[in-house]
Amino acid sequence: MSDRLLVGTKKGLFQLQRSHSDWSIAASHFLSDPISMLLADPRDGAIYAAEALGHFGVKLQRSRDGGESWQEIPAPAFPKSDADGPSVSYLFCLETAGADRPGWLWCGTIPGGLFLSKDHGESWTLNQGLWDLPERKQWMGGGFDHAGVASICVDPRNSAHITIGVSTGGVWRSDDDGASWRAASEGMHADYFPPPRNHAPEVQDIHRLVQCPAAPDSLWVQHHNGVFHSTDGARSWREVTTIRPAKFGFAAAVHPHDPDTAWFVPGVKDECRLPVDARLAVARTRDGARSFEVLTEGLPQQHAYDLVYRHALSVDTTGTRLAMGSTTGHLWITEDGGDAWTLAAGHMPPINCVRFG
Amino acid sequence: MPRVAFTANLQRHIDCPLQTAPGQSVRAVLDHVFAAQPRLRSYILDDQDRVRKHVAIYVNGERIADRERLSDSIDDDDELFVFQALSGG
Numbered sequence: 001m002s003d004r005l006l007v008g009t010k011k012g013l014f015q016l017q018r019s020h021s022d023w024s025i026a027a028s029h030f031l032s033d034p035i036s037m038l039l040a041d042p043r044d045g046a047i048y049a050a051e052a053l054g055h056f057g058v059k060l061q062r063s064r065d066g067g068e069s070w071q072e073i074p075a076p077a078f079p080k081s082d083a084d085g086p087s088v089s090y091l092f093c094l095e096t097a098g099a100d101r102p103g104w105l106w107c108g109t110i111p112g113g114l115f116l117s118k119d120h121g122e123s124w125t126l127n128q129g130l131w132d133l134p135e136r137k138q139w140m141g142g143g144f145d146h147a148g149v150a151s152i153c154v155d156p157r158n159s160a161h162i163t164i165g166v167s168t169g170g171v172w173r174s175d176d177d178g179a180s181w182r183a184a185s186e187g188m189h190a191d192y193f194p195p196p197r198n199h200a201p202e203v204q205d206i207h208r209l210v211q212c213p214a215a216p217d218s219l220w221v222q223h224h225n226g227v228f229h230s231t232d233g234a235r236s237w238r239e240v241t242t243i244r245p246a247k248f249g250f251a252a253a254v255h256p257h258d259p260d261t262a263w264f265v266p267g268v269k270d271e272c273r274l275p276v277d278a279r280l281a282v283a284r285t286r287d288g289a290r291s292f293e294v295l296t297e298g299l300p301q302q303h304a305y306d307l308v309y310r311h312a313l314s315v316d317t318t319g320t321r322l323a324m325g326s327t328t329g330h331l332w333i334t335e336d337g338g339d340a341w342t343l344a345a346g347h348m349p350p351i352n353c354v355r356f357g
Numbered sequence: 358m359p360r361v362a363f364t365a366n367l368q369r370h371i372d373c374p375l376q377t378a379p380g381q382s383v384r385a386v387l388d389h390v391f392a393a394q395p396r397l398r399s400y401i402l403d404d405q406d407r408v409r410k411h412v413a414i415y416v417n418g419e420r421i422a423d424r425e426r427l428s429d430s431i432d433d434d435d436e437l438f439v440f441q442a443l444s445g446g
Contacts, residue, residue, distance in 0.1 A: 053370070053400075054411060054441075055366070055409065055411040055412055055441035055442065056367065056370060056399075056400040056401075056409065056412070056441070057399055057400060057403065057409055059370075059399075072371075072396065075399070077399070077404040078404040078405070079404075080404070080405060080406065081405065082405070083405065083407070083425050083426075085404070085405040086404065086405075087403035087404035087405055087407070088404060
């Protein structure tokens with residue numbers, strides 16, 4: 001169980017520490033700078049913080065002493081091409097590349113690139129196989145100017161098996177360490193897109209893709225169009241129709257040991273990105289989406305206009321402790337799998353991401 | 358030699374004092390600056406070496422015309438100023 005929580009906000013990085021059952025802000029870093037993504041690497045203890053400096057581009061910071069000091073390291077960048085060539089505008093997700101590969105990291109970006117570092121972030125290489133996919137040219141921006149690789153799942157059984165979620169561009173799977181990719185969105189549909197293209201992989205807006213570490217063939221997706229579940233390693237997806245109080249949302253989390261338990265934070269719908277009836281709620285299934293509980297204890301139940309972004313819901317390695325941060329700067333933590341939530345901080349900048357470790 | 362000045366808002370992130378650097382174009386002058394401070398390049402230029410969208414470069418009070426190749430000419434007594442476009446939030 002982790003007693004440290006990293007919170008990336010529009011105006012800085014905050015470290016929260018648990019002491020005597022209470023959480024409090026223990027440190028802040030990069031105040032006033034937008035933090036787009038965080039990673040606490042369990043393999044070597046390093047912390048990575050991705051910045052999205054409005055004027056001066058994306059930056060990547062690394063700490064090897066628990067946040068006491070930071071070093072700027074190279075951020076992923078596209079190879080030089082031509083005057084119209086791409087440039088990374090956002091570091092969207094950052095993941096370890098497998099327990100058997102210390103120092104290897106994957107980074108997903110906007111525009112939709114996937115980069116690999118084999119040296120703790122000292123250098124990065126664009127995954128050319130994904131970038132050169134003909135279908136990639138059909139990807140679209142989802143809330144940003146360009147499509148982004150928003151989720152990366154590395155199979156704990158085999159680090160060469162990688163599944164990514166693209167917003168907007170579907171789910172893609174590689175079984176050869178990223179050398180080749182195949183669409184893995186079978187069963188998904190996008191009602192916001194006109195038929196017959198609404199089933200096409202490239203129009204699926206994957207807000208968040210998560211994989212159960214203990215049962216990696218079980219994956220969950222919070223899609224722009226609703227929630228989808230796969231039990232066969234993303235070969236096929238089934239739409240989840242039981243979620244309450246709404247199917248729209250951004251965030252998703254899956255229990256690290258129980259593939260049938262997952263959490264989502266519903267909003268009304270895409271045209272109204274607010275809690276249903278202004279009551280903030282977490283939707284939890286514990287039976288593989290046959291049913292959902294609507295969890296509200298400790299969460300504001302009137303005039304709550306909090307939205308939880310895709311990386312702002314996180315579960316720790318036990319599956320009982322979760323953190324959730326909102327666009328209005330509220331941070332909640334639960335110690336019992338979501339039955340009850342406690343406000344840990346209430347006046348933070350808008351929260352982009354939360355991560356234990 | 359041309360003088361090169363950077364906005365104080367950039368100094369917060371990276372050391373970039375007022376300096377002189379040789380060159381007859383904006384690109385040539387900045388390449389000399391980046392040779393001494395490589396990390397500074399990505400703050401001013403994007404992945405394709407274009408001026409970042411929200412960065413402005415002026416020469417003697419005039420905005421440069423070529424933000425892609427930075428081919429605007431520079432004289433020895435010119436001053437090049439790098440700063441950020443204003444934004445809210």
